[in-house]
Each structure stands twice: as C-alpha cells, then as structure tokens.
Amino acid sequence: MLHALKHVISGMIYGHKATSDRYVAWLRKQGVRIGSHVHLYTPWSIKIDTQRPWMIEIGNNVHITADCSILQHDYSWSVIQHLTGEVLGACGKVHIGNNVFIGQKTVVLRGTEIGDNTIIGAGSVVVGRLEGNAVYAGVPARKISNLDTFIAKRRTQQIIEATQLVEEYKAVYKQFPSKEILREFFWLFEQRASNVALNPVFQKVHELDDNKERSTQAFMKSHPQFDNYESFLAYIKEHDNSNIV
Numbered sequence: 001m002l003h004a005l006k007h008v009i010s011g012m013i014y015g016h017k018a019t020s021d022r023y024v025a026w027l028r029k030q031g032v033r034i035g036s037h038v039h040l041y042t043p044w045s046i047k048i049d050t051q052r053p054w055m056i057e058i059g060n061n062v063h064i065t066a067d068c069s070i071l072q073h074d075y076s077w078s079v080i081q082h083l084t085g086e087v088l089g090a091c092g093k094v095h096i097g098n099n100v101f102i103g104q105k106t107v108v109l110r111g112t113e114i115g116d117n118t119i120i121g122a123g124s125v126v127v128g129r130l131e132g133n134a135v136y137a138g139v140p141a142r143k144i145s146n147l148d149t150f151i152a153k154r155r156t157q158q159i160i161e162a163t164q165l166v167e168e169y170k171a172v173y174k175q176f177p178s179k180e181i182l183r184e185f186f187w188l189f190e191q192r193a194s195n196v197a198l199n200p201v202f203q204k205v206h207e208l209d210d211n212k213e214r215s216t217q218a219f220m221k222s223h224p225q226f227d228n229y230e231s232f233l234a235y236i237k238e239h240d241n242s243n244i245v
Helices: 002-017 020-030 077-084 147-173 200-210 212-221 229-238
Strands: 038-040 056-058 062-064 094-096 100-102 118-120 134-137 142-146
Touching (some): 020 038, 134 147, 147 229, 200 212
Parallel strands (some): 038 062, 056 094, 100 118
C-alpha cells in the first residue's frame, strides 16, 4: 500500500515524468521515435527537447541516466538577429542507435548521430557523428576506446571491483554482505549447473532487455573463478587490495 501511495504522489509531482515508462509513452505521443527497452533513469531530471519531436530518434536497448539533455535545436540565432536582423534557424536531427548507454549529465546537441553499441561517459557533451562499437567521453566527447578493448578491461576488473565492494560493505556494516548484493558480479562465484535453478536475483539480471537466452548461454559456457560465494569471501579475507591482480 505504501508503494502504491508513493507511486500516486510521484505522479502528482512529476506528471508524465514520474516513471520511465510514462515519460517514454508521452514522448512517443509527441512524435519522438523510440524503440523497445528504452530506460530513462530518474526521468524527472532528464530533458528531451520536444519543440520538434519528429527530429529525435532513439533505437532499442538505450539507457539514459540522470540529468541528461537531448537537444534538436538551439536559440543561438537570437544573437545574430540582434546584430544583423537576420533570422538564421538552428536545428538538426538527433539519432541514437541501438544498444547505447549515456552517462549522467551528458548533453547531446543538435545534429548528433550516435552509432550502435556505444558507451558515453558521464558529463560528456556530444556533437557530430559518433561511430558505433566504441566508448566516448569528454567535452566535446572523443573516442577513448573501441568496445573490444573496453570489454577486455572490464573482464579484468571484475574481481578487483567486487572485492572492493565487499570490503567497503564490511567496513560500514561490520559484516559481509549476502551474495545477492553482488548482483552484477555473480559470474565470479555462482556455479553453472543445468539442473539447478539460478538464484532469482541473478536470473533477473540475465533477463534484462530480453537478454535471458544470450546471457544464459554465455553463463553456462563460462567458468567461475571461485567454487562458491564462501570461497570468494575466503579469498578476500586472505588478500588485501595491494595484492589483488
């Protein structure tokens, strides 16, 4: 009941921006072309320019985080008008491809094209054409890595970051966390067994954006670094950060 009440209050305060689904539905009604599995995190803080909604296209499996802005026009021509009297409009289509992550406080400017399979770091200003299968960051956003290199790096960082997560949790709460807290790192220790159901929390991670089959197949083909969660905790007890490689 409390959850339902919060939902009602949120709707009263934020209206069509109260939830990701409501904001996406509203944007579609305005004319913004939006694919499936588009997630707007803290949607009330996200600003998508709807002055000309048909000028924005967002693909499938796109994650847009807090305080981002997507613009398809600007008002810079007001300065020119004051100087010369000319009205020189400024507008450009924004295309965001499939499987894109846009970090917090990123601004996507008019005329921008973002290719498929792209990661954009927080606080970036994006303008022009960004080729796909790459990682971008900065002002203006520049390519900092191809996606294959980034994936390889993320694989090597899993045990380091999971260890830090557990150590800091213990420092704050004076106990080790349950394994469900490591919902993004369970591949390190969860066993692969076709006859044993995966922990429901971890199963939900596999099911994100209709990835269940893809993630399950990759999971079953991979090998955990530890026999179980207890073995992972034992490893942490025996090593400090300076010894982790």
